[in-house]
Amino acid sequence: MIITHINGGLGNQMFQYAAGRALALRHGADLVLDTRDFDGTTQFGLGLDHFAIAARQGVAAELPPDRKQAPLRYLIWRGLRLKPQWVRENGLGYNAGFADLGDGVYLKGYWQSERYFQDVEATIRRDFTIGTPPDPVNRAILAELAASPAVSLHIRRGDYVIDPRTNATHGTCTMDYYARAVALIAERMTEKPVVYAFSDDPAWVRENLVLPHEMRVMDHNDSDHNYEDLRLMSACRHHIIANSSFSWWGAWLNPSADKIVVSPDRWFANPKMVNEDIWPESWIRLA
Template sequence: MTKARVISRLHGGLGNQLFQYAVGRAVALRNGAELLLDARHFNGDNSFQYDLGHFAIQARVAAEDELPPAKNRPLAYAWWRKFGRSPRFVREQKLGFNERIDGIGADCYLHGYFQSQRYFDDIVPTLWSDLSFREPIGGENARMGERIRTGPSVSMHVRRGDYITNSKAQAAHGSTELAYYQRALEEVRARSGQDPVVYLFSNDPAWVRDNIKLDAELVPVAINDGSTAHEDLRLMSLCDHNIIANSTFSWWGAWLNPSHSKIVTAPQQWFASPKLSNPDITPPGWLRL
């Protein structure tokens, strides 16, 4: 007898892939099903890559014959979307938490961003295990990790790259203003009673070096590139506190921080576009500034 299955469509960068894995894992566990990952989106034309292999995830990348038709087969794809029963196509209806996902059965194909901890609140301990890193930290990252651990420390993530150069991404997200980072650092200082070293993470380290001016000890972290982005995520999680951007990447850097006393700040304005809203983007206890 074939085991029940849940298929999660992966797309976007590492932060998005982690959310798509987490919701799929939650649905699969609730149904005693196997989780398969549709990674077809990561082909030669994609600026992103499949990044979940760096983690101890409990899922496998599906073979082509295990997946429903892709868009490069337009007639078969349209037929499946309109009439297909296996797997059932389940699309995210809005950017906030979709309650119907909690009760959905197996043999489904999940398509969306699913950017809320509420999708996987019931399996958080399991995800902590799943999202441990497969390989030990090494080299320059290990040395930076040791420096961070001398504490007190706070990660500060400045997301630029496609948020600046891609007109569609810029219109949707925009770039977080310096005033947010200044206020966030003040909040961390006030609430922790410490003056932490600020570890700066960005996909545009040169811009950050020239433009982020704060009354604090600043340590730019420019060790990794897109192919080793998971290492930046690991380093963020080692900091005592986290100041995140309007970015799922630093969201996960903060979420993976195991400290029970961590202070996490996130921008109040997550989207630049007034048409976009996700009231469930941050877990309880994180500060929105």
């Protein structure tokens, strides 16, 4: 049995699931999700239940002691190196020893690289098929996207802006980055792009993002329906992502070999934080 710790926003949850799923497949083992971080009031909700994932939420009897609820038992588990084996992500980039891990481990980390699951890519794509049917509004937009030269553009604000600590860690992408990314993709397209802008602050985007192309701001899905935005993003032809795991997945889930994905060259504002493995080889990094 492989247990993976799930926390953070939907994009983080997807990376944590994908790494755990890949390891479980290698061993023919069950994948169990430790979702206890979502008990009570949390900033983000558990969003994996909208996907066709092959895992179950763990119950107390099979999960290791929780640090907050049972601190003494937790210290004994860690100190005596009891099962399941604790495996913490080492740094932000790909951990080369991950593929050699055995069964019976507890994964704690973010695992933000497709290298963790690239060998089972087809399975991960199937697992991240959204099982919840789109509502009429999103169904209509999906039909619209299929018939247009759509480019998704994601602007992450929220805690990236209002929380000083998060802002110092991640920062935000500049309007200049978005303008140059749109220009780069437009140069490579045979049709004029239609930009579909996604954000956790669509009103700000509408007031501040000015582009020389048709732009439609997607503002109808709230945070409880962020998986709908992810589905719409992945249905676009090309993608301009933020330094956000959410739009990373929106671009990655587009299966087209002809897609163009533009990403900021720096994922973190903090110069001490570096993950050179977060970008798939074909993606364009724009400084």
